[in-house]
Amino acid sequence: xxxGRDSLISSSHRSPLDxxxxxxxxxxxASTISSGSIIVNTPWYKKLYYWLIVFDGxxxxxxxxxxxxxPSITNYVYFIGGRVKFLYKPNDKLNLLYPSLVLFxxxxxxxxxxxxxxxxxxxxKFGYKxxxxxxxxxxxxxxxFFVRAxxxxxxxxxxxxxxxKLANNFQLPxxxxxxIRLPIKxxxxxxxxxxxxxxxxxxPPRSSHCSICDCCVMSLDHHCLWLNNCVGKRxxxxxxxxxxxxxxxxxxxxxxxxxxxGKNRHEKKPASNIxxxxxxxxxxxxxxxxxxxxxxxxxxxxxxxxxxxxxLKYVYEIRDQHRxxxxxxxMKIIKNKNNIYDKHNAFKNILSLFCQSRGISxxxxxxxxxxxxxxxxxxxxxxxxxxPQNNELRYTNLKYDNLQ
Amino acid sequence: xxxxxxLSRTNHQVEQRPLFFNYHEYTETYxxxxxxxxEYQGHDADHELCITHFPNIYxxxxxxxFRTTRIVRIPRSFESSLEYxxxxxxxxxxxxxxxxxxxxxxDFVQHGYFDDQNQIFGYSSVSPLSDYLTEEEFNxxxxxxxxxxxxxxxVSSAYNISDLILELLTxxxxxxxxxxxxxxxxxxxxxxxxxxxxxRAFKEKNIKMISxxxxxxxxxDFEIPKPVIH
Numbered sequence: 001x002x003x004g005r006d007s008l009i010s011s012s013h014r015s016p017l018d019x020x021x022x023x024x025x026x027x028x029x030a031s032t033i034s035s036g037s038i039i040v041n042t043p044w045y046k047k048l049y050y051w052l053i054v055f056d057g058x059x060x061x062x063x064x065x066x067x068x069x070x071p072s073i074t075n076y077v078y079f080i081g082g083r084v085k086f087l088y089k090p091n092d093k094l095n096l097l098y099p100s101l102v103l104f105x106x107x108x109x110x111x112x113x114x115x116x117x118x119x120x121x122x123x124x125k126f127g128y129k130x131x132x133x134x135x136x137x138x139x140x141x142x143x144x145f146f147v148r149a150x151x152x153x154x155x156x157x158x159x160x161x162x163x164x165k166l167a168n169n170f171q172l173p174x175x176x177x178x179x180i181r182l183p184i185k186x187x188x189x190x191x192x193x194x195x196x197x198x199x200x201x202x203x204p205p206r207s208s209h210c211s212i213c214d215c216c217v218m219s220l221d222h223h224c225l226w227l228n229n230c231v232g233k234r235x236x237x238x239x240x241x242x243x244x245x246x247x248x249x250x251x252x253x254x255x256x257x258x259x260x261x262g263k264n265r266h267e268k269k270p271a272s273n274i275x276x277x278x279x280x281x282x283x284x285x286x287x288x289x290x291x292x293x294x295x296x297x298x299x300x301x302x303x304x305x306x307x308x309x310x311x312l313k314y315v316y317e318i319r320d321q322h323r324x325x326x327x328x329x330x331m332k333i334i335k336n337k338n339n340i341y342d343k344h345n346a347f348k349n350i351l352s353l354f355c356q357s358r359g360i361s362x363x364x365x366x367x368x369x370x371x372x373x374x375x376x377x378x379x380x381x382x383x384x385x386x387x388p389q390n391n392e393l394r395y396t397n398l399k400y401d402n403l404q
Numbered sequence: 405x406x407x408x409x410x411l412s413r414t415n416h417q418v419e420q421r422p423l424f425f426n427y428h429e430y431t432e433t434y435x436x437x438x439x440x441x442x443e444y445q446g447h448d449a450d451h452e453l454c455i456t457h458f459p460n461i462y463x464x465x466x467x468x469x470f471r472t473t474r475i476v477r478i479p480r481s482f483e484s485s486l487e488y489x490x491x492x493x494x495x496x497x498x499x500x501x502x503x504x505x506x507x508x509x510x511d512f513v514q515h516g517y518f519d520d521q522n523q524i525f526g527y528s529s530v531s532p533l534s535d536y537l538t539e540e541e542f543n544x545x546x547x548x549x550x551x552x553x554x555x556x557x558x559v560s561s562a563y564n565i566s567d568l569i570l571e572l573l574t575x576x577x578x579x580x581x582x583x584x585x586x587x588x589x590x591x592x593x594x595x596x597x598x599x600x601x602x603x604r605a606f607k608e609k610n611i612k613m614i615s616x617x618x619x620x621x622x623x624x625d626f627e628i629p630k631p632v633i634h
Contacts, residue, residue, distance in 0.1 A: 144575040158620040162477070163461055164430060166520040173430035173455075181422040184482045190422045191482050201622055202427060202479075205486060237568060238576075341486060352487070357557045357564050360590050362620040391464035 053079055067365035069395035073159055074363075075214045082365035084151045087213060087228050095212075099150060099228045105287065106146065106246075109253060109280055110139050116276040120263075121256055128259055135252035141245040146227070149239045154232030155218035156363040157207060159199045160393045170398055172197065189340050200398060206341070208309055215363075219356065222308040234358045243295045250288040257281040297333070304335045305342045305349040369395075423501035424492065428477040428623065429529055430455050431503070436517040438524075438633070444517075453516045454503050456496055456531035457523070460627060462614055474523065474631070475614070476533040478546070478624040488557030489621040493546040495539050497530030504528050511535075514631065524631040532631045536609045545600060549593060549616075549624070556589040563589055 067082030077088040089095060113135065121132050164173055176195040184191050196203050199216045203209070208220035210230050219233035231239045260277045267273050301311055314336045335342070343349050369392075431452040436442045447453075457476050463469040481492040492499065497510055505513075505527035512532045514524045533542075558564065563586070570578040593616050601612045614625040 141572075141575055148576045148579075157622065158618075160461060161619055161622055162428065163459060164428075164455065165518075166459055167518075173432070175427075175430040180427045182427075182482055183422050183424055184486060185484065187421050191486065193427070201620070204480065204489070204622065205482065237571075241572065352559055355559050355564060355568060357488075357559055357561070358567070359557065359621075360588050360617060362617065364617075391466055393459075393461040393465065 052081075053077065064368050065365070066363075066367045066369055066395070069369065070363065070365060073395060073397050074156070075212070078365055085153070085365060086151060089212075095225070095228055098225045102146065102226050106139075106143060109283055110136075112276055112280060113253065113256070117256060117260055117280070120260060124263070128256070131252055131255050131259065135249060135256055138245050138249040138252060142242060142249050145238050145242040145245060149224075149231070149235060149242050150227045150229050152229070152235050152238055153361050153363070154213075154220070154230040154235040155207075155359070156213075156232075156361075157199065157201060157203070157216040157218060158363050158394060159201065159215065160396065160398060162195070162201045163393060170200075184340060186340065189338070191340060206307070206310075218359075219307060220309055233356055234361070236356065237354060237358075240295070240298065240354060243291045243298075246291045247288060247295065250284045250291075253280060253284045254288075257284065299350065300333045302350045302353040303346040304333065305339060305353065306333075306336060307353075310336070310339075423499075424481060424483065424494075425499050425501035426456075426477070426479050426492070426496050426529060428458070428479055429496070429503070432518055435525070436522070438514055438516060442517055442522060447516075451515075451527065453518055453525045454527055454529055455518065455525055456512075456529060457525075457628070457631070459519075462618060462625075462627070471521065472630050473627050474532070474629075476531045476626045476628055478626070480623065484550070485554070487559075489553055490550045491546050491624045493543050493550070495531075495534055495537070495542045497528060497534060498539065499529070502529035512631070514633065524633065532628055533611075533626055536611050536628060541605070545613075546624070548596060552593045552596060553590070553621075556592070561589070 065082055067078040067085075071077060075087055075089050076085045078085050087095065118132055121128050163170055164176060165171065172195070176197075178194075180193050181190045182193065191205050193205055194203055195201070196209050196216050198209060198214070201216060203216055204218065206219045207216050209216045210220060210223050212223050213230050217230045217232040219236075221231040221236060221239075223230045224239065227239070227242075229235065257277045257280045260274060261270075261281070264270050264274050264277075271278060298308075301308060304311075306314070311333065314334075315331050343352065431454050433447045433449070433452050434444060435447065435453045436444045457474040460470055460473045460475050462475075463473075476496060478491050478496070481490050484490050494502075495510075496502070497504075497512075507513075508526060508528050508530065510530055512530050512534050513526050513528075515527050516525055517523065518525055555561070556563075567578070567582065570582075597613045597615055600606060606612055611626060611628050614627060616624065619625050
């Protein structure tokens with residue numbers, strides 16, 4: 001191993017190849033195996049466990065796919081062989097509280113409804129079956145799109161693609177710290193692009209770096225705490241459908257409880273007969289407020305072709321200029337005169353952002369990784385893979401504090 | 405002063421339209437001149453080395469390919485559209501604001517060593533890719549790729565709308581079967597790049613284009629053999 005590397009060091013300073021020493025190479029002999037497969041002498045339950053959940057990169061089971069390496073360069077965790085991803089930061093377990101709260105808020109009215117209301121409403125002679133059906137339909141839609149918005153790729157950009165040089169531990173040249181202005185179709189305006197020093201890429205316009213996910217996301221709208229995921233180009237439609245279907249679910253819940261209350265009005269003690277119905281009505285009325293405000297906000301914002309991040313940045317600029325301490329939450333949504341993405345037509349703006357083409361996943365989790373190496377402990381009693389290594393810069397964490 | 409859009413602040417309207425250049429390149433003054441002895445030293449502003457090719461990050465660090473190949477990056481251009489990725493149709497060195505060095509013109513002329521493994525660079529923005537592809541060949545490839553990308557990213561395309569509707573109707577189950585029913589139109593770019601890589605012209609010269617999915621549509625990368633002294 002080492003003999004090969006010495007010949008590469010030709011300059012006087014430290015080569016970055018030294019820093020990226022093959023993990024586990026000290027343990028024993030290294031042997032190269034051609035693309036990825038699997039290990040002998042591992043019990044089946046261990047195999048299943050490692051296929052289901054991948055927390056960090058080092059597993060006994062590697063099936064040669066990128067999801068084995070991605071947890072070490074992003075904050076994601078992969079389930080079911082990399083098909084489902086979830087944001088998880090070990091130091092910040094509080095992040096799990098919000099989606100579980102949303103799940104509770106979603107599931108509890110459905111359970112209460114099923115136990116107390118459904119039977120009564122289904123067995124009426126006035127054809128209210130439709131309302132019950134639609135309540136369940138929109139509830140299923142809400143839950144499935146919640147899961148989808150939570151686990152889907154918001155448009156993550158790959159890391160370490162634009163590395164300018166190896167010298168001085170991948171030092172960046174001065175030019176990469178500048179804001180670059182480039183011409184666009186409209187001759188009176190320009191577009192600005194910057195280099196993301198954490199991800200080591202030249203960010204396309206409208207992309208942004210999310211520090212919680214620790215990656216750059218295309219057309220980043222915001223990082224949603226409730227979904228525990230960023231909402232970006234590939235995710236926006238699922239976020240909106242989730243909001244809409246939740247609102248529809250609550251509307252049908254209110255319709256159904258309203259019908260039940262109406263049917264119950266001739267009883268002797270109407271209110272105490274149907275406590276759960278009244279609870280559900282109150283619950284519905286309260287819980288519709290947040291999603292409907294959010295949906296209206298996004299509708300108006302996309303009408304001016306601004307993502308939440310762009311709008312807030314503009315608002316902070318104005319606020320700093322005017323030295324007012326207005327809270328951006330209460331600011332009216334205003335058009336940005338210098339918005340180069342604005343099509344000057346609210347419907348076209350909304351269509352272009354709501355239905356923005358998803359493209360393909362740029363950081364795929366199930367792509368086969370070529371050129372894997374494995375270090376084995378005891379070569380005598382069969383091959384037992386430990387610590388997968390992949391010396392590609394794209395799957396290595398080049399920490400910012402390594403720079404001089 | 406109201407907080408509506410009528411603020412007087414520096415806006416995106418400039419008197420002079422900015423010029424396009426390859427933002428991946430940068431210049432260095434501390435390098436070694438071409439000669440028998442490789443000695444790194446500082447140089448003056450008239451003789452800045454222009455770094456036009458980069459380490460091959462698509463292969464492992466200790467592989468043969470890493471030692472013998474370099475990457476030339478074609479930047480994204482925003483003059484046709486901001487909605488979808490489009491690449492610059494200029495061969496590096498012939499953009500409006502490219503760095504020029506009078507005597508070299510549009511050829512890659514070797515002037516100095518820089519970086520690990522003593523890579524060879526010139527004074528102008530012209531990259532070693534100009535040794536392998538003519539302006540017309542390069543232009544044809546870029547225009548084809550740009551066309552395919554433009555067609556795949558249309559918001560009102562049948563694929564996009566039907567994808568949205570089917571996802572809605574099947575309650576997200578469509579995602580698991582869509583790639584078996586109809587692959588994403590953007591994958592046509594991958595096929596095109598593979599076809600070009602397999603063509604005689606590319607195979608003979610030992611150059612290839614890196615798949616756009618690997619580079620994240622951030623830049624179109626060409627893998628070329630490492631420039632050697634001649």
